[in-house]
Amino acid sequence: MREKIAAASSREGLVIVADGTKSVEALGKGSLPVEVEPFGWEATLDALASLGCEAQLRLAQSHPFVTDGGHCTIDCQFPGITEPAALDTVIKHIPGALESGLFTGLARAAVIAHDETENGTEVIEL
Numbered sequence: 001m002r003e004k005i006a007a008a009s010s011r012e013g014l015v016i017v018a019d020g021t022k023s024v025e026a027l028g029k030g031s032l033p034v035e036v037e038p039f040g041w042e043a044t045l046d047a048l049a050s051l052g053c054e055a056q057l058r059l060a061q062s063h064p065f066v067t068d069g070g071h072c073t074i075d076c077q078f079p080g081i082t083e084p085a086a087l088d089t090v091i092k093h094i095p096g097a098l099e100s101g102l103f104t105g106l107a108r109a110a111v112i113a114h115d116e117t118e119n120g121t122e123v124i125e126l
Contacts, residue, residue: 001035001067001069001071001098001099002068002069003103004099004103004106007103007106007107008106012108013106013107013108013109014103014106014107014108015107015108015109015110015111016103016107016109016110016111017110017111017113018110018111018112018113019112019113019114020112020113020114020115022112023112023122026080026081026082027078027080027081027082027084027102028078028079028080028081030077031075031076031077032053032075032076032077032078032081032100032101032102033058033073033074033075033076033100033101034048034073034074034075034076034091034097034098034099034100034101035067035069035071035072035073035097035098035099035100036071036072036073036074036096036097036098037071037072037096037098038064038066038070038071038072039096040095040096041057041064041072041074041096043095043096044074044094044095044096044097045057045074047094047095047096047097048074048076048091048094048097049076051076051078051087051090051091052078052079053076053077053078053079054076054077055074055075055076055077056074056075056077057072057073057074057075058072058073058074058075071098081102084102084104085102085104085105087100087102088100088102088104107126108125108126109123109124109125109126110123110124110126111123111124112124
């Protein structure tokens with residue numbers, strides 16, 4: 001959540017920097033983190049799972065992982081995400097779901113660093 005607050009307040013817009021392993025043709029390869037209110041996280045997890053994902057509470061040494069804002073994280077493994085903005089809206093309407101890892105409408109560019117065997121650095125203007 002804090003990363004989105006910082007990104008939204010940037011005058012220049014958000015530039016995503018990642019290594020080539022993060023670049024995918026379609027969203028849904030990895031898990032989508034959803035920051036949730038600790039109170040009632042079980043009900044929030046069930047509601048997220050009803051969207052067609054495998055939802056699991058993120059743990060740290062057998063205890064719920066706590067974000068810097070004092071919230072829990074539920075990792076959602078979707079089989080594919082074809083409409084990220086719509087999914088982000090649906091997630092935010094679930095009681096207890098505070099923010100998702102979908103940065104829709106915030107980034108102006110992405111810089112992808114590939115290893116030496118590929119093309120070096122790729123800049124994608126959004």
